[in-house]
Amino acid sequence: MSSVEEAEVVVLGWWISMFTSRVRIALAEKGVKYEYIEEENFPDNESLLLLKHNPIYKKVPVLIHKGKPINESKIIVEYIDETWKEGYSLLPYDPYLKYQAAFWADYIDRHIYKGTRMILDLKGEEMEKGVEELLGYLKVLERELGEKPYFNGESFGFVDIALICYYNHIIAYATLGTFSIEKHCPKLVIWATQCMKRESVSKALPDPNKIYDVLIEYRKKIGVED
Amino acid sequence: MSSVEEAEVVVLGWWISMFTSRVRIALAEKGVKYEYIEEENFPDNESLLLLKHNPIYKKVPVLIHKGKPINESKIIVEYIDETWKEGYSLLPYDPYLKYQAAFWADYIDRHIYKGTRMILDLKGEEMEKGVEELLGYLKVLERELGEKPYFNGESFGFVDIALICYYNHIIAYATLGTFSIEKHCPKLVIWATQCMKRESVSKALPDPNKIYDVLIEYRKKIGVED
The missing domain is CATH 3.40.30.10 (Glutaredoxin)
Structure with missing residues (x-):
């Protein structure tokens, strides 16, 4: 069996x-x-x-x-x-708060991957456009986060899970596209640092250096990197 | 005010x-x-x-x-x-049935619009490819419907709402792309006829002839129709 x-x-x-x-x-x-x-x-x-x-x-x-x-x-x-209803809930019970969580998780999936692909597949000025686009999306998310510790308020939940899984990838893309996440989205960096303190998160995310190596290998394969 | x-x-x-x-x-x-x-x-x-x-x-x-x-x-x-919890629920309570509803509604939004756009924007052989693609997606949905009256079983719900709203558009595209929905997806036609008997549905859907006129107008504008 x-x-x-x-x-x-x-x-x-x-x-x-x-x-x-x-x-x-x-x-x-x-x-x-x-x-x-x-x-x-x-x-x-x-x-x-x-x-x-x-x-x-x-x-x-x-x-x-x-x-x-x-x-x-x-x-x-x-x-x-x-x-598994025991423990706290990842999605809020209140329909409007739940809607907001669903809306922002959907926003993340529509945009962040698209932004990173532009950096991955392109070079020079076109790659820089990808960086601008990705940073634009991240700034929208930074505004939505605002001064809250987590996206839906005081507790780690659905939107945090959706976004934090991109975070180590974004670190790798920041190296590739030579931009600073901290400079443009300082609140997101603080939020990510808090998320990373959770064992559930730190154990589940791949090492940014390993992600970077895979990106470079892929870029060589498609001919945008020597 | x-x-x-x-x-x-x-x-x-x-x-x-x-x-x-x-x-x-x-x-x-x-x-x-x-x-x-x-x-x-x-x-x-x-x-x-x-x-x-x-x-x-x-x-x-x-x-x-x-x-x-x-x-x-x-x-x-x-x-x-x-x-508004009164009346019956549009989404099932059981987590697995609810997952299935979310999965198929997501499938509809990923594919049906994409299929119709290929018919709308193209002509000749490329348009025919669009027709094949759209019919392929509809056949997957027809298989999922199977012998059930509605997608989640006996009652009209989330997936039915997601798909029926495309139905009059698909009728207009069938005229445009000269294909028969009934020939390829007879069960979907029976399902749609049942859905249309609901006043909630029949009152909310636009007339396929009016949709067709808009499609033709758009095709003339982008230069794929004389």
Whole structure:
């Protein structure tokens, strides 16, 4: 019998994937034990396990709970929050506060990845445009954070999970695009430092230096880096 | 005092917008009375009211509830479901069923619009590719519907609302791209006919002939139609 059939909770993931980190943080925050299975040849070759449990998108992360697959990181985090209700809630109960959390998590997924791709795939002036665009999105998020310790107020939650998983990637992109996050978004840096103090977060995020190496390797492959 | 300040519930919308229809259907299903304000010069010029209540995206629909704005159609429908709890629920309570609803509504928004745009903006063989792509997505949805009357089973809900708002648009695209929905997706046609029997739906959807006229006008403007 494989571990997928034995374990009640399984995560199929990929070490560098920010979306995988989201699921790991949410499970850790809820104190849920799980079996982690790394997709070893992702994204070039998906495992049969992944193809079976995410036939539509063929992407990590997948949460498998009692044999049933759950796909798409934000939806997985919401599922985790509603399934394991003990401890504090990652999403607020109040419908308007919950709406705000859903809105900003959606904003993060629409923009941050797009901004980083422009830096990753381009060079020179075009890359600088990507830096400007990414910083523009981050500044909107910094305004939304304002003086609060976390996005929804006093406690770490849904929007924090959505954004912090990009943070070490953004550090790598800051090296690549030679910009300072601290100079442009000082409050986000303070917020990130607070988030990183949580074991759930620090254990789930990949090392920025390793991310940087992967970015450089990719840039060499597509011919925008010598 | 303007109607926005007087009314407890206001919808800012645009007659042809499928996303506006979603909000109107959800409110009608819940029996919530609201003031409807048409964005008269959208999308060329947004009203000051829209800019004030959706400064990030500047798009319809916006729900204004007790003066507070709620943006993004799927998130608005979820807000409506959680705020007006009387009557039946649009989203299931069970976390796994709720996950499935969120997954398929997300699938619809990722793919259907993209498929229709390929038909709208292109001609000849490229347009035919758009038709194939759109039909491919619809067939996935038809498989997911299977023999159920509605996407989540016996009752009209979140995924039905997400998809039915595209239906009259798809009818217009079927005329434009000369394909038959019934031939490729007979179960979706039966499902849509059932949905249309609901006053909440039939009153909220624009006339396919009017949609078709707008599509033709747009195609002439961008030079793909004589």
